[in-house]
Amino acid sequence: MRPNAIELRAVSRRYGAGDSGVTALDDISLAFPTGTFTAVMGPSGSGKSTLLQCAAGLDRPTSGTVCLGDTELTALSERRLTLLRRERVGFVFQAFNLLPSLTAAQNVALPLRLAGRRPPKAEVRAALHRVGLGDRTGLRPAQLSGGQQQRVALARALITRPEVLFGDEPTGALDSRTGREVLSLLRTMVDAEDRTVVMVTHDPVATSYADRVVFLVDGRVSGELGGRVRASAGEIAAHLTTLEAVPC
Numbered sequence: 183m184r185p186n187a188i189e190l191r192a193v194s195r196r197y198g199a200g201d202s203g204v205t206a207l208d209d210i211s212l213a214f215p216t217g218t219f220t221a222v223m224g225p226s227g228s229g230k231s232t233l234l235q236c237a238a239g240l241d242r243p244t245s246g247t248v249c250l251g252d253t254e255l256t257a258l259s260e261r262r263l264t265l266l267r268r269e270r271v272g273f274v275f276q277a278f279n280l281l282p283s284l285t286a287a288q289n290v291a292l293p294l295r296l297a298g299r300r301p302p303k304a305e306v307r308a309a310l311h312r313v314g315l316g317d318r319t320g321l322r323p324a325q326l327s328g329g330q331q332q333r334v335a336l337a338r339a340l341i342t343r344p345e346v347l348f349g350d351e352p353t354g355a356l357d358s359r360t361g362r363e364v365l366s367l368l369r370t371m372v373d374a375e376d377r378t379v380v381m382v383t384h385d386p387v388a389t390s391y392a393d394r395v396v397f398l399v400d401g402r403v404s405g406e407l408g409g410r411v412r413a414s415a416g417e418i419a420a421h422l423t424t425l426e427a428v429p430c
């Protein structure tokens with residue numbers, strides 16, 4: 183058994199109170215073992231983003247606990263949580279969120295600067311080299327294609343060597359070929375470096391790069407595919423069709 187990189191126990195997240203309140207997550211228990219790639223799917227409003235934010239320490243559950251390795255996030259002060267997010271988790275979003283006035287290398291170095299560290303040039307260059315952009319270090323985002331910008335965002339997310347990488351539709355803004363390049367990079371990081379990836383996506387092809395797919399409906403886990411055997415895009419698409427049929 184692999185240790186869990188992230189574990190959610192009986193996590194609920196409610197927004198607002200009383201009759202007008204919304205239960206975004208309803209008593210969810212999920213574990214993400216180290217060295218695995220999990221995709222989270224489900225209809226719009228099913229709680230995917232909320233799940234990611236609670237798992238990453240960006241949002242606090244109303245009840246339940248979230249652990250990153252041996253650290254219980256739900257017990258940390260805001261300050262400790264901010265430090266933990268900076269050093270132990272990485273994020274990639276659909277919008278690349280790069281700073282336009284900074285070069286690729288400066289964008290990648292940013293998390294280290296924010297953590298008060300002087301970014302070693304060789305480390306930054308190596309991070310960009312790993313995502314295939316070793317010869318683009320001095321270019322600004324506007325001089326790069328969408329796929330290249332997302333790879334810079336990936337290098338930036340990985341520069342602190344996070345225990346878990348979270349992706350919220352990381353290929354949502356990319357064409358299918360560049361999307362597949364980014365997904366292959368994520369897959370390689372899991373296989374070659376034993377990293378843990380948790381990714382929200384709508385795309386069955388993106389999901390087929392994962393070891394496991396967790397389906398959410400109405401803030402609850404409605405099913406899983408995969409495990410050790412990776413599900414094919416076709417199996418995932420077929421399962422999604424059954425979910426879409428679930429009345430809200």
Ligand code: ADP
Pocket residue numbers: 197198204205206224225226227228229230231232233
């Ligand atoms: P998904 O990512 O699957 O589209 P979300 O996690 O964004 O779902 O949302 C789950 C539910 O929680 C939805 O009903 C949504 O309207 C609600 N919700 C999300 N964020 C907020 C918020 N900040 N305030 C109130 N309701 C919210």
